[in-house]
Amino acid sequence: MDISVDCVVFGFDEKKLKVLLIEQRQPGKDKTLPRLQTALPGDLLKENESLDGAAKRVLRELTSLKGIYLKQFHTFGDPMRVKNLKDQDWLRTFRAHPERRVVTVGYYSLVKLEDYSPKASSFAGKTKWIDVYELPELAFDHNVIVEYALDVFRHELIADNIGFELLPEKFTLSQLQHLHEIVLNKKLDKRNFRKNVLKLDQLKPLNEKQQGVLHKPAQLFQFKTKKKS
Amino acid sequence: MDISVDCVVFGFDEKKLKVLLIEQRQPGKDKTLPRLQTALPGDLLKENESLDGAAKRVLRELTSLKGIYLKQFHTFGDPMRVKNLKDQDWLRTFRAHPERRVVTVGYYSLVKLEDYSPKASSFAGKTKWIDVYELPELAFDHNVIVEYALDVFRHELIADNIGFELLPEKFTLSQLQHLHEIVLNKKLDKRNFRKNVLKLDQLKPLNEKQQGVLHKPAQLFQFKTKKKS
DNA sequence: TCAAAAGTGTTGCATCTACACCCATGG
DNA sequence: CCATGGGTGTAGATGCAACACTTTTGA
Structure with missing residues (x-):
């Protein structure tokens, strides 16, 4: 065998x-x-x-x-x-x-x-x-x-909330939200999603914004640190 | 191997x-x-x-x-x-x-x-x-x-709530609660526990009470039916 | 009548949901 | 100046934790 x-x-x-x-x-x-x-x-x-x-x-x-x-x-x-x-x-x-x-x-x-x-x-x-x-x-x-x-x-x-494992090193909250929506196959509320995910305190906002997008550039975030389970 | x-x-x-x-x-x-x-x-x-x-x-x-x-x-x-x-x-x-x-x-x-x-x-x-x-x-x-x-x-x-798998066919809510307390290693509130477990709608109350105990006999319950996960 | 566990509701607080408008940028 | 997604707060509803007294039975 x-x-x-x-x-x-x-x-x-x-x-x-x-x-x-x-x-x-x-x-x-x-x-x-x-x-x-x-x-x-x-x-x-x-x-x-x-x-x-x-x-x-x-x-x-x-x-x-x-x-x-x-x-x-x-x-x-x-x-x-x-x-x-x-x-x-x-x-x-x-x-x-x-x-x-x-x-x-x-x-x-x-x-x-x-x-x-x-x-x-x-x-x-x-x-x-x-x-x-x-x-x-x-x-x-x-x-x-x-x-x-x-x-x-x-x-x-x-x-x-292991979603960021699938995203680039630096990502926006909208990217993270879209990922969740696709994986879970349902729409999420933007404001609530942001509140929830930020409350988990796993993301660190960077002094950096999106570049070259044709709309208001979004804040970039980074995954803080490995969490112990 | x-x-x-x-x-x-x-x-x-x-x-x-x-x-x-x-x-x-x-x-x-x-x-x-x-x-x-x-x-x-x-x-x-x-x-x-x-x-x-x-x-x-x-x-x-x-x-x-x-x-x-x-x-x-x-x-x-x-x-x-x-x-x-x-x-x-x-x-x-x-x-x-x-x-x-x-x-x-x-x-x-x-x-x-x-x-x-x-x-x-x-x-x-x-x-x-x-x-x-x-x-x-x-x-x-x-x-x-x-x-x-x-x-x-x-x-x-x-x-x-698979606890009843460990209990006799007929059991009281206190038995179920004690089981949870021992497995989870913490005390639970009686009233809240009962509310929660009954809300799950997996237990059927029987027309039967505990016998031979030296206190008010408890209502017996039975596990309703296999739930599909 | 006593001891022992059964049984039962409410209130305050925290959490979740639903929802709409202004902002910054590039073209 | 227009289009596009970014970003933000609140009110109402819901859910959860904390809490104490009365009931029933056997001895």
């Missing part, structure tokens, strides 16, 4: 909440056409690696960012989760033991898109940001895993 | 919050004295078993109760978690591959003590209920696992 980690990497581009996916053209075998496989980044756990370590490694292979928000949220162990035909065909192209059962530990991660640049080196396939609300069919049970991650993320966004 | 599940089974006896543990005398090897090993119930995942299935099986082997509250809460994968000496000695007494690394998926469970009766058949060792606030040193990282479980349980007790 194998163990893997899969990472649901969320990013935010001012309009959409996105998930980082790996797209790979599956070589056509015999008469069948090549299929496009889309999957979460993940990998088998190495012999001397912790779970968190494996998740970090997977992230490092995707991007060179450090200090990214990363959290284990659930473990998926259906005995059949990697057994269906198209997934098996695909696994055979790169796994030593494609037929083995795999239990996977799900992590979700929040990255600042402004800093993100894909690392070409690793992950043979191409990485792609895809709107979380418009996901294609993914490999294995990865659609389920993303839904689960999103669910947990929403709860933690409300409870811990 | 192996995968196991470990179950943190909580029970409540009107005074204390307890955890069900397995106690086994570890045969002394050579000159050393026999040691007492205390551990969470758990087992390796079988080839065709889901994680939830394995957790249920472990529970079934402890007790004949069905329909018990059971929830996955975290997965523990430190590469060294089963490697220390005393744990290795013990593992050698019953594991086919004691040296193998084990990643374990933690479940916690709530059982009604009134219905509980230990199943002698399985788990060679003896089962024991131990106060969660006075745990001895447990095998592996089981102390950490219990702490984690307790933490999650507290949050879910507040959020979902």
